[in-house]
Amino acid sequence: MGHAVRYDGKAKPLRHASLDRWQAEGRLVTICPEMSAGMPVPRPPAEIADGRSGAAVLAGTARVIEATGGDITEGFRLAAENALKLALDTGCTHALLIDGSPSCGSRSIYDGGFSGRKHEGEGVAAALLRRNGIRVFADHEIEALVKEIDGP
Template sequence: MITRILVSACLMGQAVRYDGASKPLVHPAIDRWRREGRLVTICPEMTAGMPVPRPPAEIEGGRTGAEVLAGRARVLERTGGDVTAEFRRAAQNALALASETNCRFALLIDGSPSCGSGFIYDGRFSGERVAGEGVTAALLRANGIEVYSDRDIEALVARAG
Protein backbone atom coordinates (compact mmCIF):
# COMPACT_ATOMS: atom_id res chain seq x y z
CA MET A 1 0.00 0.00 0.00
CA ILE A 2 1.33 3.42 -0.96
CA THR A 3 2.04 5.88 1.86
CA ARG A 4 0.43 9.18 1.09
CA ILE A 5 0.99 12.76 2.19
CA LEU A 6 -1.88 15.02 3.24
CA VAL A 7 -1.14 18.47 1.82
CA SER A 8 -2.71 21.90 2.28
CA ALA A 9 -4.70 22.82 -0.82
CA CYS A 10 -3.27 26.35 -0.79
CA LEU A 11 0.23 24.87 -1.18
CA MET A 12 -1.01 23.08 -4.30
CA GLY A 13 -2.05 26.40 -5.85
CA GLN A 14 -5.73 26.30 -4.96
CA ALA A 15 -7.20 29.71 -4.03
CA VAL A 16 -8.71 28.57 -0.72
CA ARG A 17 -7.03 30.79 1.86
CA TYR A 18 -9.11 33.16 3.97
CA ASP A 19 -8.24 36.00 1.58
CA GLY A 20 -9.04 33.99 -1.56
CA ALA A 21 -5.37 33.50 -2.40
CA SER A 22 -3.07 30.50 -2.63
CA LYS A 23 0.55 29.97 -1.55
CA PRO A 24 1.88 27.51 -4.14
CA LEU A 25 4.88 25.50 -3.03
CA VAL A 26 7.22 24.74 -5.92
CA HIS A 27 9.57 21.86 -5.20
CA PRO A 28 10.75 18.84 -7.23
CA ALA A 29 9.44 16.46 -4.54
CA ILE A 30 5.91 17.89 -4.94
CA ASP A 31 6.03 17.15 -8.66
CA ARG A 32 7.34 13.63 -8.04
CA TRP A 33 4.79 12.86 -5.31
CA ARG A 34 2.02 14.14 -7.60
CA ARG A 35 3.18 11.80 -10.41
CA GLU A 36 3.36 8.91 -7.96
CA GLY A 37 -0.19 9.58 -6.75
CA ARG A 38 0.95 10.18 -3.18
CA LEU A 39 -0.63 13.58 -2.50
CA VAL A 40 -4.03 13.96 -0.85
CA THR A 41 -5.11 17.60 -1.01
CA ILE A 42 -7.33 19.27 1.59
CA CYS A 43 -8.35 22.66 2.87
CA PRO A 44 -9.65 21.75 6.32
CA GLU A 45 -11.66 24.95 6.68
CA MET A 46 -13.47 24.37 3.39
CA THR A 47 -14.40 20.82 4.44
CA ALA A 48 -16.13 22.40 7.43
CA GLY A 49 -18.20 24.64 5.14
CA MET A 50 -16.27 27.86 5.62
CA PRO A 51 -16.41 30.23 2.63
CA VAL A 52 -13.67 31.79 0.54
CA PRO A 53 -12.97 34.55 1.19
CA ARG A 54 -13.69 34.61 4.93
CA PRO A 55 -12.62 36.88 7.78
CA PRO A 56 -9.14 36.16 9.13
CA ALA A 57 -9.16 34.02 12.28
CA GLU A 58 -6.64 33.39 15.05
CA ILE A 59 -6.51 31.32 18.21
CA GLU A 60 -7.21 33.64 21.13
CA GLY A 61 -4.56 34.70 23.58
CA GLY A 62 -1.59 33.15 21.79
CA ARG A 63 -2.86 29.70 22.75
CA THR A 64 -2.50 26.57 20.64
CA GLY A 65 -4.57 24.17 18.60
CA ALA A 66 -4.22 21.54 21.33
CA GLU A 67 -5.87 23.98 23.76
CA VAL A 68 -8.71 24.53 21.27
CA LEU A 69 -9.20 20.75 21.03
CA ALA A 70 -9.21 20.51 24.84
CA GLY A 71 -11.84 23.26 25.11
CA ARG A 72 -9.49 25.76 26.76
CA ALA A 73 -9.23 28.23 23.87
CA ARG A 74 -11.34 29.53 21.00
CA VAL A 75 -10.70 30.44 17.37
CA LEU A 76 -12.02 33.94 16.74
CA GLU A 77 -12.46 35.95 13.58
CA ARG A 78 -11.17 39.50 13.38
CA THR A 79 -14.85 40.50 13.21
CA GLY A 80 -15.44 38.84 16.60
CA GLY A 81 -17.17 35.72 15.32
CA ASP A 82 -16.43 32.48 17.15
CA VAL A 83 -15.44 29.79 14.62
CA THR A 84 -14.10 27.28 17.13
CA ALA A 85 -16.66 24.62 16.18
CA GLU A 86 -15.80 24.98 12.50
CA PHE A 87 -12.07 24.63 13.16
CA ARG A 88 -12.62 21.57 15.34
CA ARG A 89 -14.82 20.02 12.64
CA ALA A 90 -12.18 20.89 10.02
CA ALA A 91 -9.52 19.08 12.05
CA GLN A 92 -11.73 16.01 12.43
CA ASN A 93 -12.39 16.01 8.68
CA ALA A 94 -8.66 16.19 7.94
CA LEU A 95 -7.93 13.33 10.33
CA ALA A 96 -10.68 11.21 8.77
CA LEU A 97 -9.34 11.84 5.26
CA ALA A 98 -5.77 11.11 6.34
CA SER A 99 -6.88 7.84 7.92
CA GLU A 100 -9.01 6.78 4.94
CA THR A 101 -6.21 7.44 2.44
CA ASN A 102 -3.24 6.04 4.39
CA CYS A 103 -1.50 9.38 5.00
CA ARG A 104 1.39 8.95 7.44
CA PHE A 105 2.66 12.46 6.76
CA ALA A 106 1.13 15.92 6.37
CA LEU A 107 2.59 18.97 4.63
CA LEU A 108 0.72 22.00 5.93
CA ILE A 109 1.01 25.77 5.49
CA ASP A 110 2.61 27.39 8.52
CA GLY A 111 0.97 30.26 10.37
CA SER A 112 -2.61 29.11 9.87
CA PRO A 113 -4.84 28.64 12.94
CA SER A 114 -5.73 25.31 11.34
CA CYS A 115 -2.57 24.10 9.58
CA GLY A 116 0.25 25.94 11.33
CA SER A 117 2.79 23.48 12.70
CA GLY A 118 5.73 25.64 13.77
CA PHE A 119 4.11 28.99 14.36
CA ILE A 120 0.70 30.61 14.54
CA TYR A 121 -0.33 34.21 15.14
CA ASP A 122 -0.78 35.68 18.62
CA GLY A 123 -4.58 36.00 18.59
CA ARG A 124 -4.56 39.80 18.60
CA PHE A 125 -4.42 40.22 14.79
CA SER A 126 -1.18 42.13 15.35
CA GLY A 127 0.87 40.17 12.82
CA GLU A 128 3.02 38.81 15.66
CA ARG A 129 3.98 35.14 15.44
CA VAL A 130 4.18 32.76 18.37
CA ALA A 131 5.52 29.23 18.52
CA GLY A 132 2.69 26.75 18.32
CA GLU A 133 0.43 24.75 16.08
CA GLY A 134 -3.04 25.09 14.67
CA VAL A 135 -6.05 22.90 15.40
CA THR A 136 -5.66 20.49 12.47
CA ALA A 137 -1.90 20.12 12.93
CA ALA A 138 -2.41 19.37 16.64
CA LEU A 139 -5.05 16.71 15.99
CA LEU A 140 -3.03 15.03 13.26
CA ARG A 141 0.08 14.90 15.47
CA ALA A 142 -1.92 13.58 18.41
CA ASN A 143 -2.99 10.72 16.15
CA GLY A 144 0.48 9.72 14.99
CA ILE A 145 0.68 11.61 11.69
CA GLU A 146 4.02 13.37 11.16
CA VAL A 147 3.32 17.03 10.38
CA TYR A 148 5.72 19.24 8.41
CA SER A 149 5.41 22.87 7.44
CA ASP A 150 6.07 24.26 4.00
CA ARG A 151 9.38 25.54 5.43
CA ASP A 152 10.40 21.99 6.40
CA ILE A 153 9.88 20.20 3.08
CA GLU A 154 13.47 18.92 3.01
CA ALA A 155 12.90 17.12 6.32
CA LEU A 156 9.73 15.60 4.89
CA VAL A 157 11.59 14.46 1.77
CA ALA A 158 14.14 12.74 4.01
CA ARG A 159 11.37 10.90 5.91
CA ALA A 160 8.83 10.18 3.16
CA GLY A 161 11.17 9.57 0.24
Protein backbone atom coordinates in the same frame (compact mmCIF):
# COMPACT_ATOMS: atom_id res chain seq x y z
CA MET B 1 -0.89 23.08 -3.62
CA GLY B 2 -1.69 26.32 -5.38
CA HIS B 3 -5.46 26.47 -4.93
CA ALA B 4 -6.92 29.81 -3.84
CA VAL B 5 -8.22 28.62 -0.45
CA ARG B 6 -6.63 31.11 1.94
CA TYR B 7 -8.94 33.28 4.04
CA ASP B 8 -8.13 36.23 1.73
CA GLY B 9 -8.93 34.30 -1.44
CA LYS B 10 -5.29 33.95 -2.46
CA ALA B 11 -3.17 30.87 -3.06
CA LYS B 12 0.11 29.90 -1.45
CA PRO B 13 1.65 27.50 -3.97
CA LEU B 14 4.38 25.10 -2.92
CA ARG B 15 6.87 24.24 -5.63
CA HIS B 16 9.24 21.31 -5.27
CA ALA B 17 10.31 18.54 -7.64
CA SER B 18 9.41 15.84 -5.09
CA LEU B 19 5.90 17.25 -4.67
CA ASP B 20 5.47 17.20 -8.46
CA ARG B 21 6.72 13.60 -8.59
CA TRP B 22 4.51 12.46 -5.71
CA GLN B 23 1.52 14.10 -7.37
CA ALA B 24 2.27 12.38 -10.70
CA GLU B 25 2.56 9.08 -8.82
CA GLY B 26 -0.83 9.65 -7.18
CA ARG B 27 0.72 9.80 -3.71
CA LEU B 28 -0.57 13.24 -2.67
CA VAL B 29 -3.83 13.75 -0.85
CA THR B 30 -4.88 17.40 -0.64
CA ILE B 31 -7.37 19.16 1.59
CA CYS B 32 -8.08 22.61 2.91
CA PRO B 33 -9.49 21.73 6.32
CA GLU B 34 -11.40 25.00 6.59
CA MET B 35 -13.08 24.62 3.20
CA SER B 36 -13.92 20.99 4.04
CA ALA B 37 -15.88 22.36 7.00
CA GLY B 38 -17.84 24.71 4.74
CA MET B 39 -15.96 27.94 5.42
CA PRO B 40 -16.15 30.35 2.48
CA VAL B 41 -13.34 31.95 0.50
CA PRO B 42 -12.74 34.74 1.14
CA ARG B 43 -13.57 34.82 4.85
CA PRO B 44 -12.56 37.05 7.77
CA PRO B 45 -9.12 36.35 9.23
CA ALA B 46 -9.21 34.07 12.27
CA GLU B 47 -6.75 33.41 15.09
CA ILE B 48 -6.65 31.28 18.21
CA ALA B 49 -7.45 33.70 21.04
CA ASP B 50 -5.17 34.70 23.88
CA GLY B 51 -1.93 33.33 22.45
CA ARG B 52 -3.14 29.76 22.87
CA SER B 53 -2.63 26.83 20.51
CA GLY B 54 -4.58 24.14 18.64
CA ALA B 55 -4.29 21.60 21.44
CA ALA B 56 -6.10 24.02 23.76
CA VAL B 57 -8.88 24.41 21.18
CA LEU B 58 -9.24 20.62 21.00
CA ALA B 59 -9.32 20.47 24.81
CA GLY B 60 -12.07 23.09 24.92
CA THR B 61 -9.96 25.68 26.75
CA ALA B 62 -9.33 28.06 23.84
CA ARG B 63 -11.45 29.61 21.09
CA VAL B 64 -10.88 30.50 17.44
CA ILE B 65 -12.09 34.05 16.84
CA GLU B 66 -12.55 36.02 13.61
CA ALA B 67 -11.21 39.55 13.31
CA THR B 68 -14.88 40.59 13.24
CA GLY B 69 -15.39 39.01 16.69
CA GLY B 70 -17.24 35.87 15.57
CA ASP B 71 -16.49 32.65 17.41
CA ILE B 72 -15.77 29.94 14.82
CA THR B 73 -14.22 27.37 17.15
CA GLU B 74 -16.62 24.59 16.18
CA GLY B 75 -15.87 25.11 12.49
CA PHE B 76 -12.16 24.71 13.18
CA ARG B 77 -12.77 21.56 15.22
CA LEU B 78 -14.82 20.10 12.36
CA ALA B 79 -12.09 21.13 9.89
CA ALA B 80 -9.48 19.27 11.95
CA GLU B 81 -11.70 16.18 12.20
CA ASN B 82 -12.21 16.22 8.42
CA ALA B 83 -8.45 16.41 7.82
CA LEU B 84 -7.83 13.54 10.22
CA LYS B 85 -10.57 11.40 8.65
CA LEU B 86 -9.09 11.93 5.18
CA ALA B 87 -5.61 11.08 6.45
CA LEU B 88 -6.79 7.90 8.14
CA ASP B 89 -9.02 6.85 5.23
CA THR B 90 -6.14 7.21 2.75
CA GLY B 91 -3.35 5.76 4.88
CA CYS B 92 -1.58 9.10 5.05
CA THR B 93 1.41 9.10 7.40
CA HIS B 94 2.82 12.59 6.74
CA ALA B 95 1.26 16.04 6.34
CA LEU B 96 2.76 19.16 4.78
CA LEU B 97 0.87 22.19 6.13
CA ILE B 98 1.09 25.96 5.69
CA ASP B 99 2.63 27.53 8.78
CA GLY B 100 0.90 30.43 10.53
CA SER B 101 -2.65 29.23 9.96
CA PRO B 102 -4.94 28.66 12.96
CA SER B 103 -5.76 25.34 11.32
CA CYS B 104 -2.54 24.22 9.62
CA GLY B 105 0.24 26.06 11.44
CA SER B 106 2.66 23.45 12.67
CA ARG B 107 5.56 25.49 14.05
CA SER B 108 4.07 28.96 14.52
CA ILE B 109 0.66 30.62 14.52
CA TYR B 110 -0.58 34.16 14.93
CA ASP B 111 -0.91 35.30 18.54
CA GLY B 112 -4.67 35.92 18.62
CA GLY B 113 -4.46 39.70 18.75
CA PHE B 114 -4.64 40.31 14.98
CA SER B 115 -1.40 42.27 15.30
CA GLY B 116 0.58 40.29 12.72
CA ARG B 117 2.75 38.78 15.46
CA LYS B 118 3.40 35.04 15.55
CA HIS B 119 4.38 32.77 18.39
CA GLU B 120 5.48 29.15 18.62
CA GLY B 121 2.49 26.87 18.41
CA GLU B 122 0.30 24.78 16.18
CA GLY B 123 -3.11 25.09 14.62
CA VAL B 124 -6.11 22.90 15.36
CA ALA B 125 -5.72 20.48 12.42
CA ALA B 126 -1.96 20.17 12.95
CA ALA B 127 -2.52 19.35 16.62
CA LEU B 128 -5.15 16.69 15.87
CA LEU B 129 -3.06 15.08 13.14
CA ARG B 130 -0.01 14.91 15.43
CA ARG B 131 -2.12 13.53 18.28
CA ASN B 132 -3.08 10.69 15.96
CA GLY B 133 0.42 9.79 14.81
CA ILE B 134 0.61 11.74 11.56
CA ARG B 135 4.05 13.31 11.07
CA VAL B 136 3.46 17.03 10.44
CA PHE B 137 5.83 19.33 8.53
CA ALA B 138 5.60 23.09 7.87
CA ASP B 139 5.75 24.42 4.32
CA HIS B 140 9.34 25.60 4.94
CA GLU B 141 10.35 22.04 5.93
CA ILE B 142 9.84 20.36 2.54
CA GLU B 143 13.45 19.15 2.40
CA ALA B 144 13.11 17.41 5.78
CA LEU B 145 9.86 15.76 4.61
CA VAL B 146 11.50 14.58 1.39
CA LYS B 147 14.44 13.15 3.31
CA GLU B 148 12.11 11.31 5.70
CA ILE B 149 9.96 9.84 2.93
CA ASP B 150 12.50 9.21 0.16
CA GLY B 151 15.63 8.82 2.26
CA PRO B 152 18.97 10.62 1.82
